[in-house]
Amino acid sequence: MPQITVNARSACYPLYIERGVLDTLGGKIAKALPGARAVVVSDETVYELYGARAKESLARAEVPSDSVVLPPGEETKSLPVLFRLYEQMVELSMSRTDVIVALGGGVIGDLAGVLAATYLRGVPYVQVPTTLLSQIDSSIGGKTAVNLPSGKNLVGAFYHPRMVLIDPGTLATLSDEEFAGGMAEIIKTACILDGELFDLLEANAGRAAVTPLIEQVIARCCAIKAGVVEADERDTGERLLLNFGHTLAHALEKCARPPMRHGQAVAVGMTRITAASERRGMTRPPGTAARLAGLLAAFGLPTELPGCIDSETLLAYAWRDKKVFSGKLKLALLRSIGEAFVHPIDRGGLAAFLSEGEERR
Ligand SMILES: NC(=O)c1ccc[n+]([C@@H]2O[C@H](COP(=O)([O-])OP(=O)(O)OC[C@H]3O[C@@H](n4cnc5c(N)ncnc54)[C@H](O)[C@@H]3O)[C@@H](O)[C@H]2O)c1
Structure with a gap:
């Protein structure tokens, strides 16, 4: 065991x-x-x-x-x-x-x-x-x-x-919806800390394909979470990386109508923020956001903002995030699949980030 x-x-x-x-x-x-x-x-x-x-x-x-x-x-x-x-x-x-x-x-x-x-x-x-x-x-x-x-x-x-x-x-x-919500967090973990896990999921995409491997996938995620908790028990430093996609997800959960579930909101948050960071050359190689969106979609997760929400509304809600310290929000971004970093950003910076994604819609 x-x-x-x-x-x-x-x-x-x-x-x-x-x-x-x-x-x-x-x-x-x-x-x-x-x-x-x-x-x-x-x-x-x-x-x-x-x-x-x-x-x-x-x-x-x-x-x-x-x-x-x-x-x-x-x-x-x-x-x-x-x-x-x-x-x-x-x-x-x-x-x-x-x-x-x-x-x-x-x-x-x-x-x-x-x-x-x-x-x-x-x-x-x-x-x-x-x-x-x-x-x-x-x-x-x-x-x-x-x-x-x-x-x-x-x-x-x-x-x-x-x-x-x-x-x-x-x-x-477990219902398909709850299973997909859990997969969003697994894909997040793979994105920030385990590129090999991302490859494994791509090769076994979808609930039926991943189920025979789920024990191994869970063990891998638990080992990563345990390591992050050990390094940063009180949620101040490295544990912030686990927030990848979550700043926008929390905002979406609050403002989307009908309400969006957490995992589904994380999927949209990760895709959107990665599309913006990739356009700025902060995430490499080009095509990373599309690869991420492809994997999320294979598990039945959404990757686009609901039509009713614009970047202004999203910004207003995102800025109320618990992770705003001294006028800066600590945004977790991907350097590449399997590697993440924390990028402190002020309100104007976040607005530019979000509206860049907007132009593409
Ligand atoms: N403490 C933390 O670090 C942390 C991290 C992430 C999320 N959370 C919290 O976790 C909560 C969400 O957890 P969740 O997604 O597990 O939701 P949940 O506990 O509400 O469970 C979702 C639904 O699935 C049903 N269910 C549970 N196990 C089942 C099973 N094996 N078969 C069939 N149905 C089953 C439940 O009855 C429920 O209706 C939120 O409140 C969130 O804030 C906490």
Whole structure:
């Protein structure tokens, strides 16, 4: 089984990546946290599909368990839901020696992570991510958060899990749209740090073609994410590269009507920003943006701005990005496929960048 260790300054923990690893959950918890009781936090869709397997595994290892099952969707990642969870933890007599198991996608992982970070000033938690996005990204690195009505991920903590159990078999039930959203993040990782992975994806483009290789692809992305987290635990330096395509994506998610999903917005953001940086000679060789667009399209992802959005609107939203420091936005750009850099840019510079793309439309 591919096993990767995250060696961050504040925590060290394993990522297990294998089809069927969900069934070893109980044994792994019993070994790492002897005597712990578990509370499985999940959403209705995931619990219906995989809750019984998680609970059976815990029972086989004689780990007593309870479950809290929440509605699926981003609205669940909220303070009101978190408050109710605190009360439920008290009702279940959850103590600091017990463990929270986050069984689900990034919504459940982020929410259960904040719960674990703050309930009783911190209890152990285990991530069992079940979407492609959460398997290669959100379950690793200890960023936990809930949303406020005024914005996403505004309240949270850096708090690492004790372990991450990644079962690629769970992806079989994921919708094509969710699978494509995860692929956008995988393609982003390949673009910024792993040109060979980009080649591998090009040679196996599309869900059916990549599925036999998905364990290998996930392991590669997890190793990269672990390395970036180790180098930059608090999201200030190299971790900014992971933001490639995201400045525009966050803007698009806010202003596109009908709303655009995150992965789909990242796909457009990456293509658009690369088209502009390529025209300025910052990204080489010529044709890189077209190559990127071709791979994204093969996974069913969009590469063009929705017709209703112009570069002015996009600029206004992009400039509100959390990554603006001292009047400059740190834009992650590609030097070439597999290599990225951070380019500080002021508002006027970003406007020129975005309108260059506009002329081509
Ligand atoms: N913490 C981080 O570093 C980080 C990084 C990226 C994203 N995020 C967060 O992750 C969240 C998005 O995560 P997501 O894309 O996993 O969405 P999600 O958790 O909402 O899951 C998407 C949908 O897929 C369903 N689902 C999950 N696993 C399934 C499976 N195996 N089979 C069938 N259906 C399944 C869920 O019920 C849900 O309806 C956002 O809130 C985002 O802010 C966090």
